[in-house]
Amino acid sequence: MESGYPVRQASVRAHNLALVLRQVAAAPRPPSRADLAASTGLTRATVSALVDDLAAGGLISEVGPAPRTGAGRPAVGLVLNGYGPAGLGLEINVDYLAGCVVDLSGTVRHRLVLHGDQRLLGPAAVLDAVAGLGARLRAEAAAAGRVVAGAALAVPGLVSGAGLVHRAPNLAWHDVDAAVALAGGPLGDLPLTIDNEANLAALAELDADGDGLDSFVYVSGEIGIGAGIVLHRALFRGARGWSGELGHVCVRPDGPPCRCGALGCLEQYAGQEALLRDLPAGETGLARLRDDAALAAGRLPAAGTSLGVALAGVVNMIDVDTVVLGGIFGPLAPWLAPAVEAELARRVLTSAWSPMTVRASALGPAAASVGAAGAVIRDILAEPAEWVRP
Ligand SMILES: [Zn+2]
Numbered sequence: 296m297e298s299g300y301p302v303r304q305a306s307v308r309a310h311n312l313a314l315v316l317r318q319v320a321a322a323p324r325p326p327s328r329a330d331l332a333a334s335t336g337l338t339r340a341t342v343s344a345l346v347d348d349l350a351a352g353g354l355i356s357e358v359g360p361a362p363r364t365g366a367g368r369p370a371v372g373l374v375l376n377g378y379g380p381a382g383l384g385l386e387i388n389v390d391y392l393a394g395c396v397v398d399l400s401g402t403v404r405h406r407l408v409l410h411g412d413q414r415l416l417g418p419a420a421v422l423d424a425v426a427g428l429g430a431r432l433r434a435e436a437a438a439a440g441r442v443v444a445g446a447a448l449a450v451p452g453l454v455s456g457a458g459l460v461h462r463a464p465n466l467a468w469h470d471v472d473a474a475v476a477l478a479g480g481p482l483g484d485l486p487l488t489i490d491n492e493a494n495l496a497a498l499a500e501l502d503a504d505g506d507g508l509d510s511f512v513y514v515s516g517e518i519g520i521g522a523g524i525v526l527h528r529a530l531f532r533g534a535r536g537w538s539g540e541l542g543h544v545c546v547r548p549d550g551p552p553c554r555c556g557a558l559g560c561l562e563q564y565a566g567q568e569a570l571l572r573d574l575p576a577g578e579t580g581l582a583r584l585r586d587d588a589a590l591a592a593g594r595l596p597a598a599g600t601s602l603g604v605a606l607a608g609v610v611n612m613i614d615v616d617t618v619v620l621g622g623i624f625g626p627l628a629p630w631l632a633p634a635v636e637a638e639l640a641r642r643v644l645t646s647a648w649s650p651m652t653v654r655a656s657a658l659g660p661a662a663a664s665v666g667a668a669g670a671v672i673r674d675i676l677a678e679p680a681e682w683v684r685p
Contacts, residue, residue, distance in 0.1 A: 308345075309680035311337060315345045316354060316375075316679045320400075325358050325372025346373060352683035353379040354399065354675070375399040380444035380682060381436055382671030383485070385429050386492060386664040387421055387450050389413055389465045389518040390567075390577050393661055394428045396436045396443060397668035399675065401502055405435045406661065410577065418460075418471040423480060430481035444675060444682075446485050447667035448473065449492035451519050453537045458489030464543075464554040465519040488670065492663040493539050493621075494530055496656075497523025498673075499666030500619055503657045511617035512609055513656070514541060514602070515663070516624030518567045524613065531613070542566060544605040564601035567623055570594060585626055595630035602631065603638025610643045610651065621656035628655035 318334050319326060326334070332342045349355045356376040379399045386393040390412055396405040407428055413421045425448065433443045450473065452463025458474030473489050497513035500523075513523040520542030524531040532538055542562035543555050550559025563569055567581075572594075574580035584591050606618055618635065620628045632653045639651045656662055675682060 305680075309678065311335075311341065311345055312349060312679045312683060313677060315342060316349055316676055319349075319355055319373050320375055320676055325374045327370030327372060329370060331373070348683045349679060350376075352679065354679055354682060355379075377402065378440050380675055381441045382668035382675075383429055383432060383436075383443045383446035384495075384664040384666065384668030384671070385425050385446060385448045386495075386661075386667060387413060387425050387448065387466070388492065388663075389451065392421075392425050392428055393664040394425070394432045395661060395664045395668050396432050396441065397665060397672055398441065399672055401669060401672060403661075403665060403668075404439065404441065405432050406664075407432055408661070412576075413466060418466070418468050418473075419476060421466070422471075422473055422476045426477055426481040429485075430483075433482075433485070443485065445671040446482060446487045447495065447670045448477075448487060448489045449495045449663035449667045450489060451492050451517065451521060453540070454489050454491055455536055458487070460489070461537075465517075467554075490667070490670065491521065491523075491536075491539065492517075493521030493523040493541075494532065495523070495664075495666030495670060496621055496658070496662035497525050497619075497666070498530060499658055499662045499669050500621065500656055501525055501528060502666075502669050502673075508617060508619075510615040511619055512541075512606065512615050513619045513621055513662075514606070514624055516565070516567065516620065516622040516627075520562050520566055520602075522609070524609075524615070526613070526615070541605055541609065544608060546601045546604050561601055561605045565598040570598055570623070570627075581623055581626075591627070591630045595627055596634040599631035599634025600638055603635040604642065606635060607639050607642035610639060614645070616649065617652040617654070619654060619656050621658070621662050622660060625656040625659055628653075 314335050315331055318331055328342050332339045353376055355373050358372045358374050377398045382397045384395050392409045394407050395403050398404050436443050450460055453461045460468050460471045460473050493515040496515050500513050510526045515521040522539040522541035543560045545559050546561050547559035551563045552558055553560035553563055571580040636653050640646045
């Protein structure tokens with residue numbers, strides 16, 4: 296009993312630090328210590344001690360007192376510290392590498408994108424390049440007075456454990472241990488997690504949206520098509536962490552062969568390469584598709600129909616009320632969404648009395664790297680005690 300007491304005390308403190316920090320993060324305007332005592336039910340003295348610890352750890356800072364009417368000293372407001380520990384998000388995709396640094400409040404402070412076909416390089420060279428990009432961003436952040444506390448890497452494939460990429464069909468990666476390959480490289484000893492890009496992009500969408508989204512499928516349209524499934528504001532990863540392979544849902548059993556080995560996968564009808572057939576690859580072709588309404592109207596509704604057919608199966612099975620179109624599907628949503636909506640209305644059983652919402656992502660192409668950086672921030676906010684010395 297006696298020996299367990301300090302442990303319990305430490306865990307109460309850790310819980311209360313997280314509680315106070317969560318209130319500061321969620322408050323619509325900077326709360327005072329008194330506001331925090333009221334909203335947490337803790338005593339003023341306890342809140343003050345916790346606030347001092349969080350401030351000493353660099354997690355929160357004070358903003359000037361708002362003018363007050365009435366008696367008493369004006370109260371100092373508390374905000375998340377924009378110069379506190381920051382998150383580094385990195386993304387490997389088939390035709391680009393991206394990275395960003397996000398501060399504690401979720402604001403993107405630094406960003407880099409390198410376009411180039413990653414299929415032309417082996418996994419080792421791609422991982423080295425993305426680590427180099429991360430090191431550059433970390434140095435930029437340091438020059439601006441921010442310390443990167445951790446990194447997360449988004450990959451377009453199936454990931455397990457600490458970072459074994461089992462399969463990334465569009466990169467032709469098989470069993471690439473990305474965590475091992477990155478250890479000791481340009482990122483040094485920075486803590487690093489590795490996750491699927493659509494999962495991280497879905498979490499970024501959730502963070503960006505505030506309170507509107509609850510249960511949705513985020514569709515990441517790139518050369519591959521991934522999906523991040525969010526149920527009641529939590530990521531649904533599946534039993535082994537491999538959910539969301541929307542691109543390999545079959546839309547025509549006798550369709551063209553896919554890189555995964557099956558026939559008629561959605562990617563063959565709505566993936567970037569299918570959309571840009573006979574157009575220049577990458578951003579140039581996409582710009583042409585975006586800017587030429589006749590061209591878009593000629594090929595995007597058919598892709599939207601295939602996408603809607605695949606999504607209708609998902610929605611019938613797992614019951615979400617919103618589809619968010621991300622990646623290249625975001626800017627193409629004016630042409631894709633009507634066809635997706637039509638298929639959902641036709642095929643989803645519940646749509647007769649509860650129509651689906653289909654909308655473009657709020658974040659655009661960098662969603663996965665922002666989500667990756669956000670994952671680092673989320674961990675810090677969830678367990679601030681790690682950053683605050685007793
Ligand atoms: Zn496939």
